[in-house]
Amino acid sequence: MHKLSPISPLGSDTARIDRVSDLTISEVTDQALASVTARKDQETALRAALGSVHGMTLPDVGTSSDSGGISVFWTGPAQWMISAPHDRHELLARDLKQVVGAAASVVEQTDGWCRFDVAGPTLCDLFERLSNAPVRNMTTGRVIRGTLEHLGVFLWRRAEDHMAVLGPRSSAASLHHALISAAHSIA
Structure with missing residues (x-):
């Protein structure tokens, strides 16, 4: 009998959390x-x-x-x-x-989807490097379908300093890399 266990979109048995300067980038698996x-x-x-x-x-x-x-x-x-x-x-x-x-x-x-939550006071700076979505004008509860780098995503403003990003699960590693790279560029 197979002994299967679930893995996250990034291929781990636990959700990944990265902290870069004042930003936290969390893989959401729950x-x-x-x-x-x-x-x-x-x-x-x-x-x-x-x-x-x-x-x-x-x-x-x-x-x-x-x-x-x-x-x-x-x-x-x-x-x-x-x-x-x-x-x-x-x-x-x-x-x-x-x-x-x-x-x-x-x-x-x-x-079918992966989700990363980005939280911190400089999240608008991060998203302006990755997308042409008007993130500074997005109020809590707003959702935009657009691109981040080259990926189609939903940007969902959860709070003033919290944005959820939903993208294709098959592109989770690319999406995560883009978020981490942009975070380091503003650190």
Whole structure:
């Protein structure tokens, strides 16, 4: 019998945390992810279903919302990404599908993405070296889909001094290298 064990997007059994000057770059491995897309003419039903069960409000373009430990951010027209603590929502996609029924398509995303949280007072300096996203104008809860170096990512402003970066899991090492290199360039 196989003895499999999970590994992080960077290939370790523990999440990596790097500190460069006043910045902390943390690999986030404790979140389950699922995408939800409203089916044709079903967005109102989807919003009602998620609101009644989870108290979720599906956010508008470029924004996010939080409810009871579950976070949601807009990813496209009638599309959202939902994030929740993995230890309490390991089967997030399955559970969401049971709630929304035929109103939406739900797809498991947990292992398709990597997430790095960058925290510190100079995070805007770091992101200005990596992306043309207007990070200094992003307020808490704003989300932008753009590029960081050559990678397509979501930049999610979690707090004044905290940005989450979600990118393709297959590019985790490249994304991490870009973040660390830029952090050293402003240290």
